[in-house]
Amino acid sequence: MTSVEEPARPGERIRDAARTRAEILDVATREFARAGYDGARVDEIAARTRTTKRMIYYYFGGKEQLFTAVLERAYGVIREAEQQLDVDHLDPVAAIRRLAEVTFDHHERHPDFIRLVSIENIHGAQHIAASEELGRMGSPALDVIRRILAAGRESGLFTADVDAVDLHAMISAFCFFRVSNRHTFGALFGRDLVDPAQREHYRTMLGDMVIAYLTAERTAD
Amino acid sequence: MTSVEEPARPGERIRDAARTRAEILDVATREFARAGYDGARVDEIAARTRTTKRMIYYYFGGKEQLFTAVLERAYGVIREAEQQLDVDHLDPVAAIRRLAEVTFDHHERHPDFIRLVSIENIHGAQHIAASEELGRMGSPALDVIRRILAAGRESGLFTADVDAVDLHAMISAFCFFRVSNRHTFGALFGRDLVDPAQREHYRTMLGDMVIAYLTAERTAD
DNA sequence: CAAACAATGTACGAACCAGTACGTTAGCTA
DNA sequence: TAGCTAACGTACTGGTTCGTACATTGTTTG
DSSP states (O other), X not given: OOOSSSOOOTTOOXXXXXXXXXXXXXXXXXXXXXXXXXXXXXXXXXXXXXXXXXXXXXXXXSHHHHHHHHHHXXXXXXXXXXXXXXXXXXXXXXXXXXXXXXXXXXXXXXXXXXXXXXXXXXXXXXXXXXXXXXXXXXXXXXXXXXXXXXXXXXXXXXXXXXXXXXXXXXXXXHHHHHHHTHHHHHHHHSOOTTOGGGHHHHHHHHHHHHHHHHHSOOOOO | OOOSSSOOOTTOOSOOHHHHHHHHHHHHHHHHHHHOTTTOOHHHHHHTSSSOHHHHHHHHSSHHHHHHHHHHHHHHHHHXXXXXXXXXXXXXXXXXXXXXXXXXHHHHHOHHHHHHHHHHHHTTTHHHHHOHHHHHOOOHXXXXXXXXXXXXXXXXXXXXXXXXXXXXXXXXXXXXXXXXXXXXXXXXXXXXXTOGGGHHHHHHHHHHHHHHHHHSOOOOO
């Protein structure tokens, strides 16, 4: 037919299920992260893709399942980053610092992920609960933390009997808050926690905090 | 007219501007916190009050301004709690611990506030920016922190030259995350950070962490 | 090469929802 | 007690938004 309006772009197939699906996910991620679950518009997501709203319902079933799919992929990304974490050659202190830095960097590089998690918490984690994939997806970081803590305890470097999940919460809290509450914190205290000029400062601060906690003599309780 | 349907309840005036306004704010706080800004319904808020939707627009002007008013009151509550904080009679270590505990307790007791702040961050803190009241409202906690840090530094108890805003961020991050990310964290790691049985554990952990950071010898940088 | 099916597009509907036009009443004050 | 105004209620509208019925086209396979 060789239409003038629609030049046959070579290499770009008209029909490509995988690409269409992926493009919808990309756009939906941005849109949900930008406006929240209820603020996001299915029509708007469709408009920003090269396909139509019909395809969203064809591939995902509905807005709710689309959001779940977005979450699944976002969590998949951080799981991958954690899996590539190799700290077995480091001493416990350096290993914990490295882990904290990787977590710090990932949160900073993925503000959309942070926003999605915030949004999911507003909705009581109902999409995670409804997702099989997210249910059985453990956290590689937790295993790493467990190993480091065991090594640190044995070598006598780490004082207390710290729980791996607790330490993960401590590190995540700092990294997450810095990004998630950037706007209100900035508006109220006049300081941008994600200011690039302060990046090294906060990255060091996190490591110092965690190491200080792990190596301090605990007050008897 | 002495209607059978509407018994004249004594002590409950039919017309009370202040009470109506306050009731709208109460209900709106719950509703916004429950469903987010876009998820909340003006009709639903009105239905849960003893008045009508018309009054919301009469008193607040619109949904946007209503949310701003809700935020202003919520921040006012935490500011009051901070103002009643008296730690001048304590030594720096005890004072910091006390401050951390008060912050911890307030976050735990006001999950709606946490949710509102999360929601406001999703929207880029635009309502705070639009509010004069919130703009000039400082943080009493910051002044307290500054005083404690100065005392701790002078007495040689605290090592480093820690910034008050940074310390506030550190404490807030832990307290905030524990409540704000309760649902996703619980779903993914099988641990309820707000479990009453764990409350003392996390309250102590926060204090230990902050004190360890403030008293540790810092690695040269 | 002809079914058969996967992938895609169009057009529409029904419910929802923020906001308002307009009318009413309580309670204070002159 | 007349009259005025703040406080309140009803009923509606215009636009939006999720979801779908129905039609169509590319692609693969027997």
